[in-house]
Amino acid sequence: MIKTTVFYVICLFSAINMVSFWLMFWDKRQARLTGSRISESALFLAALLFGALGVYFGMFCWRHKTKKWYFVVGIPLLIIFNIYLIMRSLIFYLAYYD
Structure with missing residues (x-):
């Protein structure tokens, strides 16, 4: 059960990041x-x-929003927060369902 749940979480996380990457591409286009x-608030919401x-990755792949300080500082902070x-969710899940 844990392996299946982790697999679904990884798939969901990957899908969200692909959509976020595409949003950066679309905005640059x-x-x-x-x-x-x-x-910009929608891009930050996607990051959050x-x-x-x-x-x-979209910022640097498409060279988009790389001169805006709040993206250069804020997105890495959101990565750490994510x-x-x-x-924390994984620790809670393993402690509760183990």
């Missing part, structure tokens, strides 16, 4: 085409909802 942009790695929440 729309910035070049002067189209409808994704708000366990998509910080996807946003971070890791903290995942570890």
Whole structure:
């Protein structure tokens, strides 16, 4: 049961980060085409909802939002926060269901 749950959590985490990575790509593409942009608060929300790695890799892969100090500082802090929440949840889960 634990292996199945961990597998689902990893799949969900991967999917959220792929969507976050795609959001960074789409915002960069729309910035070049002067189209409808994704708000910075939406990008931060995606990062807060366990998509910080996807946003971070998207920042440097697409060279997008890398000059905004609040992205350069905030996204790594959200990565640390995401890791903290995942570890605390895993510890709680293992203590409760073990």
